[in-house]
Amino acid sequence: MITASTARSTIASLAILVSLPVLADQAEHRQLGPHVHGQGTLDIAIEGNKIEMELVAPGMDIVGFEHVATTDEQKAKVEKAKAQLADVLNVFKLPSAAKCKTDTANVESRKETHHPGEKDDDDDKPGEPQHSEFHATYTITCEAPESVTGLETAYFTDFAGGQLLNVNVTTPKGQTQAQMTREKPTLDLTGVM
Ligand SMILES: [Zn+2]
Known part of the structure; x- marks a missing residue:
């Protein structure tokens, strides 16, 4: 049980690590605006x-x-x-x-960068x-x-x-x-x- 739980949390951590650069990238583009x-x-x-x-x-x-x-x-x-x-x-x-x-x-x-939902x-x-x-x-x-x-x-x-x-x-x-x-x-x- 402990092993499975540890594995799950490791996978969760990896998923966060992998997704962070994407989020940072999107945030940067939003900040820049048209x-x-x-x-x-x-x-x-x-x-x-x-x-x-x-x-x-x-x-x-x-x-x-x-x-x-x-x-x-x-x-x-x-x-x-x-x-x-x-x-x-x-x-x-x-x-x-x-x-x-x-x-x-x-x-x-x-x-x-295209901004979905915006007027442009x-x-x-x-x-x-x-x-x-x-x-x-x-x-x-x-x-x-x-x-x-x-x-x-x-x-x-x-x-x-x-x-x-x-x-x-x-x-x-x-x-x-x-x-x-x-x-x-x-x-x-x-x-x-
Ligand atoms: Zn232009």
Whole structure:
């Protein structure tokens, strides 16, 4: 009896372990909600000499459409955008004195997560446009992280539809929020580390 009960609880524990990542994933998507055209988000985490960045931007901002690329011209536009976004230190310029180099850059375009029961269900009607977005993750190493006092972005000149980036900066000191815009394509990082 004890053995059977132990086995059952082990199985139950395993089931919980297996299902947790799925729940976390769903929670994350719910939290993100539908994106707003013109607005992207940039998360920056700085610790020691490592910088991690994550950019999520509407397809409309990056390439001017969100449907699946079908023509050669559209496909070329997506590929060009991905190449531009992969060149992270060109899109997000860090001070040269910080001597930063890109370790990894991963760019993909994905359909925005569907939210059952919400009004944008209409998006799934045949022929209706669906949201999609670009998602880029980067890891960067800087020889002189103390010189990372700011950042200047070419995002708004590279991508005609982008109007705003909501920026979250996380360092061992804490979290700060800021915005970069077409008018102010810079981020002040003095004092955040
Ligand atoms: Zn959209």
